[in-house]
Amino acid sequence: MAFKLKEFLKAQLSAFVGGLVDFGIYSFCYKVLLISAPFSNVVSGSLGAVVNFTINRYWSFNNTTVPLANQLWKFIIVVAGSIFLKSTGIHFLVDVWGLHFLLSKGIVELIVSLGFNFTLQKYWVFKK
Template sequence: MKKALIISFLRYQVAAIIATMVDFFVLIILTELFNVWYVASTAIGAFCGALTNFIICRYWAFVNSSNNLSNQIVKYTLVSAGSLVLNTLFVYLLTDFGGVTYSISKIITAIFIAIFYNFTLQKYYVFKQ
């Protein structure tokens, strides 16, 4: 594996962890303190996490990207929309049909989406070098 790929993967993981913390924080605050329906809280949290992730990835994780800002915003929006739909859908399915609590559903979903969807599309599509 190339050194540059490993570095971008590790930097992306740091960005993803920070974004996930923002995502979870918003989810839990909205659901537990403001009694917002967990599905809506999941979507709002995912949006806040996506915004955090974009900023960190653009300016730190994938700094050598050849795409300009407006191009990245469009591509990131498409990838994030897919991620938001997948996150919300999987949390709903695991919680309502799988009998898993929403917080555990969110953890399982976040790991799955991060590994199989987000990094790959951000590295090779959004922040392509």
């Protein structure tokens, strides 16, 4: 059980680092470049995903025995689904309900990251 908890915590740290990159780029796109919140999320989520994949492959799940391409295509599918879910959630929270763009991003990130991303990455993308 301790090994699984350790792996979970490492994956959460990886998600946090990727999330910092994501939030920084999201804020920059939205506030400086004046890009819509949902599209800012697409840009930032894509770049944050690169960071997250790299950390997960080499550290969190430590699975480099499976060829990179086999993991990458699965990860791209997960990221596409994640970005879709997050952008849709952000659209509703920001554009429909008028919540603050960062609060909206935080709420959606938490729900999608724990319920969707971690599960698919552990049991499908980086499965040993």
